[in-house]
Amino acid sequence: MIPYGRQNINQADIDAVVDVLQSDFLTQGPVVPAFEKAVANYCGAQHSVAVNSATSALHIACLAIGLGTADVVWTTPTTFVASANCALYCGATVDFVDIDPRTYNLRVERLAAKLAEVEKYGKLPKVVIPVHLAGQSCDMKAIHALSQKYGFKIIEDASHAIGGRYNEEPIGNCRYSDITVFSFHPVKIITTGEGGMALTNDKQFAKRMRLLRSHGITSDAAELQPRSPEELWNYQQIDLGFNYRMTDIHAALGLSQMQRLDEFVIKRHTIAKRYDQMFSSLPVVTPWQHPDSYSSYHLYVIRLKLAEINKTHRQIYEVLRTAGILVNLHYIPVYRQPYYEKMGFSVGYCPEAEQYYSEVISIPIYPGLSEAQQNHVVNVLRKAIIA
Numbered sequence: 535m536i537p538y539g540r541q542n543i544n545q546a547d548i549d550a551v552v553d554v555l556q557s558d559f560l561t562q563g564p565v566v567p568a569f570e571k572a573v574a575n576y577c578g579a580q581h582s583v584a585v586n587s588a589t590s591a592l593h594i595a596c597l598a599i600g601l602g603t604a605d606v607v608w609t610t611p612t613t614f615v616a617s618a619n620c621a622l623y624c625g626a627t628v629d630f631v632d633i634d635p636r637t638y639n640l641r642v643e644r645l646a647a648k649l650a651e652v653e654k655y656g657k658l659p660k661v662v663i664p665v666h667l668a669g670q671s672c673d674m675k676a677i678h679a680l681s682q683k684y685g686f687k688i689i690e691d692a693s694h695a696i697g698g699r700y701n702e703e704p705i706g707n708c709r710y711s712d713i714t715v716f717s718f719h720p721v722k723i724i725t726t727g728e729g730g731m732a733l734t735n736d737k738q739f740a741k742r743m744r745l746l747r748s749h750g751i752t753s754d755a756a757e758l759q760p761r762s763p764e765e766l767w768n769y770q771q772i773d774l775g776f777n778y779r780m781t782d783i784h785a786a787l788g789l790s791q792m793q794r795l796d797e798f799v800i801k802r803h804t805i806a807k808r809y810d811q812m813f814s815s816l817p818v819v820t821p822w823q824h825p826d827s828y829s830s831y832h833l834y835v836i837r838l839k840l841a842e843i844n845k846t847h848r849q850i851y852e853v854l855r856t857a858g859i860l861v862n863l864h865y866i867p868v869y870r871q872p873y874y875e876k877m878g879f880s881v882g883y884c885p886e887a888e889q890y891y892s893e894v895i896s897i898p899i900y901p902g903l904s905e906a907q908q909n910h911v912v913n914v915l916r917k918a919i920i921a
């Protein structure tokens with residue numbers, strides 16, 4: 535069995551986790567802040583808030599920005615559902631902007647056109663959530679320029695993209711956004727088992743996210759509301775938060791994985807380059823790379839040129855799965871999900887995203903994938919296409 539993605543764990547990772555298990559704190563100890571600092575330093579962001587998933591990070595990022603029931607969020611349809619669900623958690627409304635046919639990221643021209651149109655008669659978004667699909671950055675400079683013009687905030691869903699770069703700078707530095715979110719699920723670039731992080735250069739957003747990740751409770755003397763001096767108060771709940779904390783056990787794994795982050799991304803590039811070459815004679819579109827981008831290559835996504843292939847998308851997918859190659863689809867447009875269709879979305883809403891979905895397959899890419907396994911994937915795919 536060859537999955538499309540998987541974690542890479544070495545003895546140093548195991549030792550780091552065991553160290554925490556034998557220490558005084560399994561959670562709320564020193565390792566979470568150390569992991570936060572390591573990621574913030576790597577990315578060049580001022581603040582970082584570790585949580586138990588990227589989904590939680592997206593939720594508290596929306597809340598920190600003040601997203602509420604009267605607000606609208608725009609994102610890309612070609613993403614995991616969590617990029618859109620975070621808006622619904624806040625009672626806000628979600629809408630989608632179609633994708634770029636080459637990068638498969640939210641298309642800036644479509645965003646600009648939709649903003650201009652909606653400004654005339656509708657409700658402009660309070661937040662736009664660009665997603666760096668497969669680890670390739672969106673055109674953040676252009677999206678940022680639009681945010682200045684139309685007054686929306688930006689949350690980068692960089693769940694795929696830690697270790698990637700945009701214009702030579704690390705994704706996560708928040709140069710063109712308010713908050714950036716990473717995921718540490720095992721299929722992502724580095725893992726904590728489950729986990730996520732929100733980075734920002736805004737002190738107030740950081741403070742609010744810290745509060746929300748732990749019940750809205752503070753023990754900071756400056757934050758405590760005055761109470762009778764006879765009463766002893768060592769903490770107060772001043773907002774409605776959640777238990778979204780990361781444990782020190784998870785953070786230890788993440789901190790250890792950070793040491794190999796660059797190595798992981800380099801290995802992913804080697805695999806991607808090899809696929810690019812091996813596919814050059816087959817009727818598939820390999821991932822196009824924007825010159826401003828250095829992808830983390832979380833995914834290696836191919837598009838089948840179905841007009842030149844004697845099988846359907848589904849048949850090719852099934853041949854691969856039957857051969858034990860656990861390919862996947864990234865992604866079915868979010869608004870096609872039954873839950874979203876009930877909200878009124880229907881087929882045809884984002885034609886580019888739908889066309890992409892009808893042709894796309896994510897094939898295995900992860901640091902431990904051997905050349906022999908890679909050859910096997912290509913051979914099975916070649917046979918499926920040609921037979």
Ligand SMILES: *Cc1c(COP(=O)(O)O)cnc(C)c1O
Nearest residue numbers: 587588589614616693717718719
């Ligand atoms: C994985 C992923 C998430 C959610 O990450 P979790 O850490 O599993 O909550 C959100 N957005 C995108 C684009 C993802 O790929």
